[in-house]
Amino acid sequence: MRRKLPSTQTLACFEAAARHRSLTRAAQELALTQGAVSRQLGQLEEFLGVKLFRRAQHGIALTPAGEDYARNVSLRLDAMERDALDLMGRQGQGESVTLAAVPTFATRWLIPRLAQLAREQPDLNVHIAARTRPFLFADNEFDGAIYAGTPQQLAQWAGTHATLLLQEEVAPVCSPALLKGRRPVAPRTLASLPLLQQSTRPDAWRDWFDAQGIDAPKAMAGPRYELFSMQVAAATCGMGVALLPTLLIQAELAATALMPACEGGAITRRAYYLVQPEQPERAAMTAFKAWLIEQVRS
Known part of the structure; x- marks a missing residue:
């Protein structure tokens, strides 16, 4: 017809x-x-x-x-x-996978590892687009999405199933200049310092202070940034204390561009997941998923 x-x-x-x-x-x-x-x-x-x-x-x-x-x-x-x-681009050769991913995780964790995938499976291309929030797979041409969230949030993403990749530990960090050369301060002291906010996680600081048993009336005050990479830049410039996934700031911590703002205080609320639509999985996606899980385990 x-x-x-x-x-x-x-x-x-x-x-x-x-x-x-x-x-x-x-x-x-x-x-x-x-x-x-x-x-x-x-x-x-x-x-x-x-x-x-x-x-x-x-x-x-x-x-x-x-x-x-x-x-x-x-x-x-x-x-x-x-x-x-x-x-x-492929000239009819090989296969490809198209992913949506939270941007900072993609640039700081996933993309540096794709060089190894290119060596191991040169005919498999991985295309990545930035997405910070859930979306309808039916309206997009993605094979999967790498998303940071809670089990409750994943349960609300209709028509999908998820594979746990990595737990996310977040901790307060700042530039050494913000503390004027002092050692990390007590968690309670952070309530009086400028706080950098994540627009996609508006309750992050309030949850952190609650976990420490600290009353912080201004926990949601401060400039808001959509991406963790923006918070990293603002914190490195001494604009305030950022609550960041330690997994994504290893380079800054090693170079002392950022330092722990307080002793302890790391909490785990979210994890990184590979989210896929409830439909048959393409062979290229199966190969990429197996490689990704191996990277997590290693």
Whole structure:
């Protein structure tokens, strides 16, 4: 049965016009005339039997149906482009895995180890995109995700199963300059120091102070950063005390760019997991998963 699909040229015109909200800018991007883009959009609306655009004071605007369709078309075109680039890069040889990963773990733990994988399995390519929060696998072209969370958070990620990789130990650290050359202070003293916050973990400091049995009214105050790498940079510059996974800051601790802010105080709340959708596993993903688990064990 013949598929009921618009042409990729038509979809490219629609995606560009929806993104720019302008036929002129879409035409410039695609190296077409404005009339050609307009005809493609008219043909698409006729094909679908749905109005996708309406006239606006400055250019065009999407209808509610157009908004929904544009979001889905953009995802599909991005996936098709990635597939084409992957195939072109591999010249039809080997296989690939596409992962979502929390950025700092990817850059500081996973990527340095991928050189070994390249030597052992040169035909297996690993593509990595940054994601800090759970997402729907159905809306993305990922084979898996490396995610830091609690068992309760993993249980809420619908349609997935998870493999435990590493426990995460977090501890307060800071630049030696922040303590003015003093030794690590008592945990209670941290409540009076500037605290660096993680926007994806807004309760991290409050949980830490609760674990120490310390009342800290300003536990959630301070500048917020989305990535651990941003916190590392801010802490190294002496801007405050950061609550960081010790696994990811070994280089800074060894170079004394960062130091433990207090004696003890390390707690474990989360772990790193390999999360996969509930669907048959591709052979390339099976090979990568086996290698990843071996890296964790070693």
